Amino acid sequence: MLFQYHTLLWNHAALRVQDVRHAILQPGESLRAYQLPASAFLYTVRGKAHVLIDENEYAVDRCYVCHAGKGAFLDIAQVVEAFEYYLVFYTAVLTTPYCQKLVHRHQTSNPFQVQYGFAPQFPTPLFLGIEQMNRQWQQIGTLEQFHVKALFHQFVYELLHQLQEQGGETTQPNLVAQAMRYIEGRYAEPITLNSLAAVLDCNARQLQRLFKARLHVGPIEYLIQVRLDKAKALLQQTNVPLKQIAEAVGYTDSYYFSRMFKKYMGVSPSLFKELAWQRNDRRHNPSRLSQFPIVARRLRRYSDIGDDENHYQYKNEGALHMYRSSKASLAISLMLSLVLLLGACSGTSGGGGASPTNSVNVQPAVTRGEADNANTAGKTAESTQRSIQHLKGELVLEQKPEKIVVLDYQYIDQLLALGEQPIGSVIATSDSSVFPEYLTDKLDDVKVLGTKEEPNLEAIIEVAPDLIICTEFQEKVYEKLIKIAPTLMFDRNEDWRTMLLKFGQIVAKEQEAQKVLEGYDQKIADLKAALADKLNGQTVALIRPRDNMIRLHTTGHRTAEILYRDLGLSAPKMAVNNEQTSLPISLEVMPELNADHLFVLKDDSNTELTDEFQKTSVWKGLNAVQANQVYTVNTTMWIGYYGPIAINLVVDEIAEALL
Structure with a gap:
C-alpha cells in the first residue's frame, strides 16, 4: 500500500460523513448484492461470516474492518452466529492547492476507492470511535454532526496507523466486474455510459477503456448484449406481447427494440419467436436458451468458489462477442467487400x-428519376x-x-x-x-x-x-x-x-462562411463595449458540477474563451490558466474562487449533483449566489455543439444574463 501518497491524499481531502449504520444479522440471514452508495468502512464487532466485496472474500471472525469505494458490491453470507457490524459512509474530494503529481496519484491509486480488509491488532480504539460516531449520528443537532466528523478523522487515523503497522495490502476495485454486475441486475433501467460511470465513481473514458481491454466491447455494447439475450429468453419461454418484452428489457419504444433486435440477431423478434416455438426450444431444448437468466443472476455460493469456477461475468478474459447472426455478419462483409472492390476499380x-x-x-x-429531374432542371x-x-x-x-x-x-x-x-x-x-x-x-x-x-x-x-x-x-x-x-x-x-x-x-460555400464570421465579429464588438461599461471589472466564471467535484473551466477552455477573449470579461485568478482547459475543485474551495458572476453548466448527467451542491450552506454563502448572479445554462449547447449557431446563442445568453 502506498501509505505516503495515500496519507497525502487523505490530508488534502475534504471529508464528509454521509451516514452511520448499525445492524445485526442473525444466523441464516444474509446481505445480498448491496451496492455501496458512497465509500464506506465496515467494522464488525462480533460473530462469524463470509464478507465478499466484489471479488475479494474475507473470512470474518469478531473484530474486523473492511474498506471499499462507491459502487462496490457488498455481500455478507454464511452467518453462523449473531453478526454485529457498523457501516460508515463518507465522501472525499481533494481541495486546492495541490500539485499535479498528487492529482495523478489520486487518479491512479485512489485511497477512497481501494479495497482491503484486516483484523486490527488493537480493536478497542476503533470500536470506541465508531460506537461513539453511531450514538452522535442519532442526534439531530449540528454540533453533534460536527462531532461525528471529528470522530471520523480520528477513526481513519487509527485505522491507517494500524494498517501500516500490520503491513496491510489493498486492492484496486474491479470496475469492469462492478459494471457488469450492475448492468445484469438493472438492464431494464435507463443506463448511459456517463450514468454508469457516476454509479461507480469513475471516469467514463476510463471505464470504456477498461471494458475494451478486458471484453473487447464497450459498456453500452455489453448492455445491449444483456438486453437482447434477456429478450431472446422471453421470446422463447413466454407468450407476452412484444411491447411488454421490449419494456421488460429496457426499451420503451418497441419499434426501436425491433430494429435493434433485427440488427444484431439478423431476424425480427416475431420471426425469432416463431422459429423458436416451432422447434419447441422452450420446453425440450434448454441448452439453446440464453446463457443469461431472465431474473438477476443469483449471487455465487461461497462454498462453490474455487480455482475451477467458470463464472462468465468474472472469468471471461477473452473476446466478448455480440450475438449477431451469420446472415447479418455476411451482409456487412459483403457490403465492405463491395466498397473495397469499387474503390479498387476507381483507383x-x-x-x-x-x-x-x-x-x-x-x-x-x-436514382434514375432524380437524375432525369436534375438534367431537366x-x-x-x-x-x-x-x-x-x-x-x-x-x-x-x-x-x-x-x-x-x-x-x-x-x-x-x-x-x-x-x-x-x-x-x-x-x-x-x-x-x-x-x-x-x-x-x-x-x-x-x-x-x-x-x-x-x-x-x-x-x-x-x-x-x-x-x-x-x-x-x-x-x-x-x-x-x-x-x-x-x-x-x-x-x-x-x-x-x-x-x-x-x-x-x-x-x-x-466559402463566401457564406465568411459572412457568418463577419456577423459574429460585429455582434461581439457591440456587446463587448456594453459589458465593459456595465461590469466594470467584475469577474465571471464558468463551472460544471461533475464527478462529486466542480470543474472550473479556465481561460484555456474553448467556450470560456468567448467570455474572456472575445468579450473581454475578467476571469477570477484561479481560472487564469492557458495550459489546462479545466481544474477540478471541491465545493469547499468555491469561496476562494470568489467570482462575482457564475455560469453553471447543467445537463441530465449532473442535475442531481448540482441540486445537491446548491442546497449547501457553502453554496448559499457565495457572493454570486447572494447577489443573485448565478446563471444556469445548458452543457450540451455551451460546450458540446461547438459551432456558430451554438456560439451565437451562447453570446445571446451571456448578454441576457449580464446586461
Missing part, C-alpha cells in the same frame, strides 16, 4: 492518408477541385459531397450554419434527447450513428455516405472508415472559426 484513395495527393471523385448516389455538379488539409494528409474533392456523415455532433452545427445538414451523425450522451432543442427544428431525418466514443460502423455503411468527417476520437476505426467512404479527420478542439471556413471549403 482512388479512401482517406488521403497513404496517398495524400490523390483526388477523390465524390458524387452523391441518385439543368442542375450541374460543382466541378471545381478543392484540396482539404486534415490530420491524415490531404483529400482532393472533385465535386461537392451531398451525403455527409459526421462523427462528432458539433459538426452538425457547422453544416447547418451554411445551410447544409449531414445524413447521419453520432450523438451526445450527457442529455437524454437525441439532438439539442436548438437544432431539432432545423434537422430533417438525420440518422443516429452511435456516439463519438462508439460510432456504429454498420449504420454508417447503411446510409452510404459520400464523405465521412471524424476527429481524433475515431483514430482506432479510421482504417475501417476509409474503406466505407473518403474520410477527413480534424482536431476536435480546433477553433470553431477555423472549422467553419474548412466546412465552407468542403461544401463550396
Whole structure:
C-alpha cells in the first residue's frame, strides 16, 4: 500500500460523513448484492461470516474492518452466529492547492476507492470511535454532526496507523466486474455510459477503456448484449406481447427494440419467436436458451468458489462477442467487400492518408428519376477541385459531397450554419434527447450513428455516405472508415472559426462562411463595449458540477474563451490558466474562487449533483449566489455543439444574463 501518497491524499481531502449504520444479522440471514452508495468502512464487532466485496472474500471472525469505494458490491453470507457490524459512509474530494503529481496519484491509486480488509491488532480504539460516531449520528443537532466528523478523522487515523503497522495490502476495485454486475441486475433501467460511470465513481473514458481491454466491447455494447439475450429468453419461454418484452428489457419504444433486435440477431423478434416455438426450444431444448437468466443472476455460493469456477461475468478474459447472426455478419462483409472492390476499380484513395495527393471523385448516389429531374432542371455538379488539409494528409474533392456523415455532433452545427445538414451523425450522451432543442427544428431525418466514443460502423455503411468527417476520437476505426467512404479527420478542439471556413471549403460555400464570421465579429464588438461599461471589472466564471467535484473551466477552455477573449470579461485568478482547459475543485474551495458572476453548466448527467451542491450552506454563502448572479445554462449547447449557431446563442445568453 502506498501509505505516503495515500496519507497525502487523505490530508488534502475534504471529508464528509454521509451516514452511520448499525445492524445485526442473525444466523441464516444474509446481505445480498448491496451496492455501496458512497465509500464506506465496515467494522464488525462480533460473530462469524463470509464478507465478499466484489471479488475479494474475507473470512470474518469478531473484530474486523473492511474498506471499499462507491459502487462496490457488498455481500455478507454464511452467518453462523449473531453478526454485529457498523457501516460508515463518507465522501472525499481533494481541495486546492495541490500539485499535479498528487492529482495523478489520486487518479491512479485512489485511497477512497481501494479495497482491503484486516483484523486490527488493537480493536478497542476503533470500536470506541465508531460506537461513539453511531450514538452522535442519532442526534439531530449540528454540533453533534460536527462531532461525528471529528470522530471520523480520528477513526481513519487509527485505522491507517494500524494498517501500516500490520503491513496491510489493498486492492484496486474491479470496475469492469462492478459494471457488469450492475448492468445484469438493472438492464431494464435507463443506463448511459456517463450514468454508469457516476454509479461507480469513475471516469467514463476510463471505464470504456477498461471494458475494451478486458471484453473487447464497450459498456453500452455489453448492455445491449444483456438486453437482447434477456429478450431472446422471453421470446422463447413466454407468450407476452412484444411491447411488454421490449419494456421488460429496457426499451420503451418497441419499434426501436425491433430494429435493434433485427440488427444484431439478423431476424425480427416475431420471426425469432416463431422459429423458436416451432422447434419447441422452450420446453425440450434448454441448452439453446440464453446463457443469461431472465431474473438477476443469483449471487455465487461461497462454498462453490474455487480455482475451477467458470463464472462468465468474472472469468471471461477473452473476446466478448455480440450475438449477431451469420446472415447479418455476411451482409456487412459483403457490403465492405463491395466498397473495397469499387474503390479498387476507381483507383482512388479512401482517406488521403497513404496517398495524400490523390483526388477523390465524390458524387452523391441518385436514382434514375432524380437524375432525369436534375438534367431537366439543368442542375450541374460543382466541378471545381478543392484540396482539404486534415490530420491524415490531404483529400482532393472533385465535386461537392451531398451525403455527409459526421462523427462528432458539433459538426452538425457547422453544416447547418451554411445551410447544409449531414445524413447521419453520432450523438451526445450527457442529455437524454437525441439532438439539442436548438437544432431539432432545423434537422430533417438525420440518422443516429452511435456516439463519438462508439460510432456504429454498420449504420454508417447503411446510409452510404459520400464523405465521412471524424476527429481524433475515431483514430482506432479510421482504417475501417476509409474503406466505407473518403474520410477527413480534424482536431476536435480546433477553433470553431477555423472549422467553419474548412466546412465552407468542403461544401463550396466559402463566401457564406465568411459572412457568418463577419456577423459574429460585429455582434461581439457591440456587446463587448456594453459589458465593459456595465461590469466594470467584475469577474465571471464558468463551472460544471461533475464527478462529486466542480470543474472550473479556465481561460484555456474553448467556450470560456468567448467570455474572456472575445468579450473581454475578467476571469477570477484561479481560472487564469492557458495550459489546462479545466481544474477540478471541491465545493469547499468555491469561496476562494470568489467570482462575482457564475455560469453553471447543467445537463441530465449532473442535475442531481448540482441540486445537491446548491442546497449547501457553502453554496448559499457565495457572493454570486447572494447577489443573485448565478446563471444556469445548458452543457450540451455551451460546450458540446461547438459551432456558430451554438456560439451565437451562447453570446445571446451571456448578454441576457449580464446586461
